[in-house]
Amino acid sequence: MSKHGHLDFIRQIVEDDIASGKHGGRVLTRFPPEPNGFLHIGHASAVCLNFGVAAEYGGRTTLRMDDTNPTTEDPDYVDAIARDIAWLGFEWEGGVRYASDYFGALYKLALQMIKDGLAYVDSLSETEIREYRGTVKEPSRPSPYRDRSIKENLDLFKKMRDGAFQDGEHVLRAKIDLAAPNMKMRDPLMYRIRHASHYRTGNTWPIYPFYDWAHGQSDGIEGITHSICTLEFQDNRELYDWFIEHTRPACAEIDAIPGAEGGGGSNLGSWNPRPRQYEFARRNLDYTVVSKRRLLELVREEHVAGWDDPRMPTIAGMRRRGIPAEAIRTFCGQIGVGKADNRISIETLDWAVREALNLRTPRVMGVLDPLRVVIENYPEGEVEWLKAPYFPQDVHDPPEGWPQTRKIPFSRTLYIECGDFSLQPPARFQRLTVGREVRLRHGYFVTCTDVIQDETGTVTEVRCTYDPDTREGSAPDGRKPSGTIHWVSADHSVSAQICLYDRLFSSPDPMAGVEDFSETLNPNSLEVLQGAQLEPSVVDDPPETTYQFERVGYFVRDQTTDSGAEVDTETNLVFTRTVALRDTWGKSSPGRHTSPKRDEKVEILPLVGVDSGFKEREKARASNPILKAAYDRFTADLKLTEDLADLLSNSEDSVTFYEDALATGVDSALLANWVIHEVRGVSDDNQTSALKPEALGALISLVEDHSISRAVAKTVLTQLVTSGGDPREIVEVEGLGRIADVEMIRNIVAQVVDEHPSEVKRFQEGQISLAGFFVGQVMKATSNRADPAMVKKIVEERLHAGT
RNA sequence: UGGCCCGUGGUGGAAUUGGCAACACGUCUGGCUCUGGACCAGAAGAUUCCAGGUUCGAAUCCUGGCGGGCCAACCA
Numbered sequence: 001m002s003k004h005g006h007l008d009f010i011r012q013i014v015e016d017d018i019a020s021g022k023h024g025g026r027v028l029t030r031f032p033p034e035p036n037g038f039l040h041i042g043h044a045s046a047v048c049l050n051f052g053v054a055a056e057y058g059g060r061t062t063l064r065m066d067d068t069n070p071t072t073e074d075p076d077y078v079d080a081i082a083r084d085i086a087w088l089g090f091e092w093e094g095g096v097r098y099a100s101d102y103f104g105a106l107y108k109l110a111l112q113m114i115k116d117g118l119a120y121v122d123s124l125s126e127t128e129i130r131e132y133r134g135t136v137k138e139p140s141r142p143s144p145y146r147d148r149s150i151k152e153n154l155d156l157f158k159k160m161r162d163g164a165f166q167d168g169e170h171v172l173r174a175k176i177d178l179a180a181p182n183m184k185m186r187d188p189l190m191y192r193i194r195h196a197s198h199y200r201t202g203n204t205w206p207i208y209p210f211y212d213w214a215h216g217q218s219d220g221i222e223g224i225t226h227s228i229c230t231l232e233f234q235d236n237r238e239l240y241d242w243f244i245e246h247t248r249p250a251c252a253e254i255d256a257i258p259g260a261e262g263g264g265g266s267n268l269g270s271w272n273p274r275p276r277q278y279e280f281a282r283r284n285l286d287y288t289v290v291s292k293r294r295l296l297e298l299v300r301e302e303h304v305a306g307w308d309d310p311r312m313p314t315i316a317g318m319r320r321r322g323i324p325a326e327a328i329r330t331f332c333g334q335i336g337v338g339k340a341d342n343r344i345s346i347e348t349l350d351w352a353v354r355e356a357l358n359l360r361t362p363r364v365m366g367v368l369d370p371l372r373v374v375i376e377n378y379p380e381g382e383v384e385w386l387k388a389p390y391f392p393q394d395v396h397d398p399p400e401g402w403p404q405t406r407k408i409p410f411s412r413t414l415y416i417e418c419g420d421f422s423l424q425p426p427a428r429f430q431r432l433t434v435g436r437e438v439r440l441r442h443g444y445f446v447t448c449t450d451v452i453q454d455e456t457g458t459v460t461e462v463r464c465t466y467d468p469d470t471r472e473g474s475a476p477d478g479r480k481p482s483g484t485i486h487w488v489s490a491d492h493s494v495s496a497q498i499c500l501y502d503r504l505f506s507s508p509d510p511m512a513g514v515e516d517f518s519e520t521l522n523p524n525s526l527e528v529l530q531g532a533q534l535e536p537s538v539v540d541d542p543p544e545t546t547y548q549f550e551r552v553g554y555f556v557r558d559q560t561t562d563s564g565a566e567v568d569t570e571t572n573l574v575f576t577r578t579v580a581l582r583d584t585w586g587k588s589s590p591g592r593h594t595s596p597k598r599d600e601k602v603e604i605l606p607l608v609g610v611d612s613g614f615k616e617r618e619k620a621r622a623s624n625p626i627l628k629a630a631y632d633r634f635t636a637d638l639k640l641t642e643d644l645a646d647l648l649s650n651s652e653d654s655v656t657f658y659e660d661a662l663a664t665g666v667d668s669a670l671l672a673n674w675v676i677h678e679v680r681g682v683s684d685d686n687q688t689s690a691l692k693p694e695a696l697g698a699l700i701s702l703v704e705d706h707s708i709s710r711a712v713a714k715t716v717l718t719q720l721v722t723s724g725g726d727p728r729e730i731v732e733v734e735g736l737g738r739i740a741d742v743e744m745i746r747n748i749v750a751q752v753v754d755e756h757p758s759e760v761k762r763f764q765e766g767q768i769s770l771a772g773f774f775v776g777q778v779m780k781a782t783s784n785r786a787d788p789a790m791v792k793k794i795v796e797e798r799l800h801a802g803t
Numbered sequence: 804u805g806g807c808c809c810g811u812g813g814u815g816g817a818a819u820u821g822g823c824a825a826c827a828c829g830u831c832u833g834g835c836u837c838u839g840g841a842c843c844a845g846a847a848g849a850u851u852c853c854a855g856g857u858u859c860g861a862a863u864c865c866u867g868g869c870g871g872g873c874c875a876a877c878c879a
Binding site: 006008032033034036066068069072125126129130133134135136137138140167168171180181182184186191192193194208210212215231233235236237238279281283292335336337338339340341343344345347348352354358359363394395428430439440441442443472473474480481483484485550551552581583585612613614641644647673674677678680681682710714759762763767769770771772773774775776777779780787788789790791793 | 814815825
């Protein structure tokens with residue numbers, strides 16, 4: 001199933017679920033945007049994850065508008081979101097779904113919760129609820145309304161639904177745990193009263209459900225199997241599960257809801273499938289902000305021209321910028337899925353964009369910053385139409401219907417890029433300078449003979465001669481000029497407005513350490529060039545064509561033109577730069593040759609007495625003479641190290657377990673080591689461990705008398721912890737006895753060495769870390785039964801013998 | 804004296820569950836080339852947050868510490 005070399009943790013979970021037959025192998029994910037803003041690059045990775053995972057495992061994905069807050073949501077956003085997802089290349093199951101489709105079901109589910117004594121109507125004010133909630137360190141105080149009768153709650157809630165109360169008079173709360181360390185579990189709110197018109201349900205509901213209540217139940221109703229969201233919802237998972245476990249799906253009358261595939265019986269928590277929530281870390285792109293609030297501010301305060309401004313990290317903005325959907329998908333795949341905080345560098349996006357564009361965009365020539373060139377030996381008034389290919393040889397995938405070539409005019413007066421000429425060229429400059437010959441791309445070789453300067457010394461015109469034998473770029477004598485530059489014919493070129501968009505912020509983390517993002521806003525995020533000159537062929541091309549302007553970058557023709565700048569009145573042509581070409585020239589400067597070293601670590605002073613775990617155990621010993629006595633016995637009689645004695649005497653259970661195992665007659669220190677280092681490693685919950693102290697003692701005596709290897713003992717230990725049993729029997733039945741026969745090991749080593757000639761070579765060339773590799777291979781070949789010390793010795797002998 | 808989560812080259816991340824610290828972006832060399840692009844070949848860059856411990860062997864197990872993120876909207 002796995003096409004990739006490795007799986008991210010989400011795919012790993014899905015794959016495991018399928019393997020174990022959960023939900024009958026069914027996979028249904030959902031993408032649940034709130035329609036209160038445009039989708040952005042951060043959403044893109046969630047979209048790619050949800051739709052991608054489902055598609056890869058034969059599943060489906062629903063698109064559900066999480067529209068539970070009537071005051072902020074808008075149908076325009078619904079359309080924009082759906083359009084963006086479709087544009088990204090994904091198809092959702094059935095029609096667009098809405099949480100508001102489930103308001104009726106949610107209401108019935110809530111009614112039943114009240115009947116079950118699991119929810120109550122609270123009549124505290126908003127501020128009172130806040131005050132009663134307590135803090136992370138202090139528990140909540142109970143609302144005086146917390147113990148209303150079921151009858152009263154039912155009555156009040158129905159009146160809330162019927163619109164009998166004003167906004168804020170009452171709320172419905174789940175009755176969970178006021179002292180819960182997880183704040184989300186302190187009687188969370190389920191419904192608020194809001195006499196507001198909802199864009200879909202109009203005025204039919206004066207009460208609206210909150211996210212935690214609506215989201216998980218919507219998942220249950222839709223039959224979602226894997227509910228994937230971002231890290232900040234980790235605390236909400238406990239509540240998500242609680243709601244799923246304390247609702248009776250049959251009450252929702254799910255059959256009546258269009259598209260509902262989930263459901264279940266009338267028992268508490270009988271959802272089938274039972275949805276589970278998983279969280280991944282959102283991706284943070286350098287030099288961008290993505291919070292809805294910030295994005296909205298950028299639009300409202302007119303720092304940008306709209307949600308689809310090419311500088312915006314929105315899907316719509318990137319689309320207008322000329323970034324293809326494929327590039328966004330590639331980018332999302334490239335940055336992966338994880339749980340660690342992260343900061344993606346912008347180069348990764350740029351790379352994905354170039355990767356997508358390189359193999360399919362037609363090449364044309366455009367001069368952004370024109371410098372006049374006169375070819376002195378070219379006849380005045382003459383024009384040649386030269387044949388120029390649209391695609392270099394390595395473009396295998398040109399857009400359908402594009403011709404292979406076009407004609408470009410050549411004449412006596414041309415424009416070249418100002419930066420392609422230099423009076424005092426720096427080292428390694430390969431472009432035009434006085435006395436040097438360069439190739440004009442798809443044109444002739446020209447040699448610079450002279451320049452004309454104005455009174456300030458600025459070059460205003462370059463004088464050249466051309467070699468008539470070099471038409472369309474090659475010389476009969478095979479000579480190669482130092483460089484190739486792009487150009488257009490001055491009389492034939494069309495002028496255009498070019499928008500050079502740069503990053504919106506000048507700081508990689510725009511919100512770090514500032515009050516307001518206007519402090520880090522990049523004032524030069526848009527540069528509008530008016531006098532750019534393009535080859536005339538572009539005029540006849542379809543609108544919104546993406547080109548590569550050779551040697552410059554990728555540009556898309558923009559028809560919308562609300563950049564705020566004056567449109568070129570003559571040709572009405574506007575181009576937006578999607579991304580510049582990768583440019584290795586001029587990039588090298590002192591200090592850029594090596595990667596920056598990691599900052600010197602600040603020396604951390606040794607801390608005294610901050611051993612919180614130790615302190616706790618110390619305290620336990622002070623108040624419990626049994627533990628104190630055990631500790632003393634461990635250190636004095638048994639000569640255990642203080643560390644081991646300390647850890648062993650942390651509870652009476654632990655002490656008893658150790659003493660019981662010791663009674664089998666094994667070495668005290670060896671046993672202590674195993675209890676602390678190995679037993680804890682394999683059993684995360686001692687309560688459920690099937691391991692008996694006698695069994696552990698027996699196991700260790702097998703290690704002690706060299707009947708089995710340590711590695712074998714560890715696998716047996718795992719078995720003992722999960723299913724119990726007698727170690728001697730296990731060893732006997734499964735034939736796990738230790739191999740310490742020198743000849744036998746020597747043979748296995750020889751075999752392993754023969755099977756890995758290249759590793760042997762590398763070892764002998766000095767990569768001695770490979771010794772571990774060989775030991776590992778031998779251990780594997782003997783199912784861990786060999787004596788590792790002996791194996792190591794023989795491996796080293798053998799490997800060194802070969803040198 | 805709160806709970807939960809997370810620390811692996813500059814960046815994003817692998818490591819098949821204790822056995823060669825992958826891969827990609829970026830950086831640097833060189834080659835090729837009618838784009839200083841693409842492509843090809845190569846290089847540098849890592850005390851796997853730190854300190855102890857267990858082990859023949861630790862990114863992985865144990866103990867302790869440090870650092871970062873999220874949570875106390877009638878937002879989602």
